[in-house]
Amino acid sequence: MYVIEHALLNLGKNKGRNILLGVITLAIITATVVAMGIFNTTRVVIEDTRAATMSAIRIQPIGRTQMTGSSQQESAITLEMHQYFAESLYITGADISDSGRGIEAVYYLIHPDMLGAFESDLRGRGLPDAYTVRTDDAAFASLVAPIENLQSLSVAFLIIILVMGAVIMVLVTAVSIRERKYEIGVLRAMGMKKKSVALGLWAEIIVITCICFIIGMGIGAALTQPVTDSILAGQSQAAGPTTLADRINNAPQTEAVTVDVSITFTTSLQIFAISIVLASVAGIISITRITKYEPIKILMERT
């Protein structure tokens, strides 16, 4: 217990080097919060979009891979037939419109897994074999493309942050602990066990990490949404703007894609675990190097 108490007292006594270590840890944690926040949110958005688009069903003539609008073949299904299909129990509703150039119909499944049952139902209601019932894969792909790009960016950013962060933290921690070689020599000369010295140094690093985690979560949470908006705005300008809902419904493209990023409890736990692991690895590498010295050698170097 005294080892931990000594470690806590040391935090205040070695302000300079602890602040340096803290600033670097804070930067790494903040960047991790932003990257993890974007990654986890985009993953949820992609899943939601998948669920939404996979529930939106169109009837297409066999041989067409993409829905591009009306056609003569499609028109073979009359407005009355579409309305009859819309009475199926497997759907929550349908958007059926006749623009004059052809009939547009989208059916919304209660659940994406009901596609097979819905198709059987439509066959029973007189859907010709020349037609197939399918999801709008193209719409899904175009909807999630900017979000997937954002997710890929966040993954790349996260990997860079973790690798660079680990290297920087190992170096900074090594320098910080090396500066305390004399103190370690004194403690060992007084008979302190190697593992107690290591535990004390590790405890100091973990306390600094925990403080940085709390601050980093706050800063990261505040930065995540603006960073996300900024990246998405850049992508939308290049790809053409639209909202998810509008794209599903083939509405006019008027607004940029938006993702409401949030840092969930699970994300916070993941970031906390990453921070502790990163700090521990950096600390253990440095502590192992320094505690292998015999105290007499450390003290002789000093004198």
Next chain:
Amino acid sequence: MSVLALKDVSYKYEGTTRVIFKDVNLTFEPGKVYTIVGKSGSGKSTLLSLLSGLDTATSGKVEIGGESLASINRNHYRRKKAGIIFQSLNLLPNATAIDNIVLSMNISGVTGIDKKARALELLEKVGISQEKANRKIVKLSGGEQQRIGIARALAHNPELIIADEPTGSLDKDTEVKVLKIFRSLAQEEGKCVIIVTHSKKVTTIADEIWGLEKGSFRQLDPSEVQAGREIIAKKGRKLV
């Protein structure tokens, strides 16, 4: 029975051929003060490193209570049995005097006492006021730091006190005060006190004086010890 013994101990620095000691045999008994004198570089501090378990002999063995120091946990030996006063003090500079002493007690596993009160008591004994006891080591003079080093070595009540030039930075009055403490630790508490020194005054409190020269030890004349004791006794009375 000896508390500490050197048996055929030889020592040379790693990677060199220079022999510091050769086949040294010494025994240290409880209740006695030993001083070891010798020229600078003669190996006095190296001897203390061996006795305090900070270094190991090239050959031969150092025994503590009949057991070889090489076969027991040397950290445990330093934590529990030995109180070491380093020439270079080796205090934690950013900690207060009290913190240094309390930490030493914590490391040694001292329990069941008010450690802060014990630290203050020891500091008072070596002439450090309560106000200075709460100052960081870096804000204290060399002499004050030396006294804190002495107090720290006594904090866990070790049976063996090993001191390297413990009075080097002290003024005459404080030196006498500290020497009286060492003498009383041996005489009244039965501890074994081993002091490496250049100071003739320190040798005056010794029961045995050993000279180290060219790698071998020679016991010096005990009459010198008695004469010295009388001098120190007179100075001590003046202080009281």
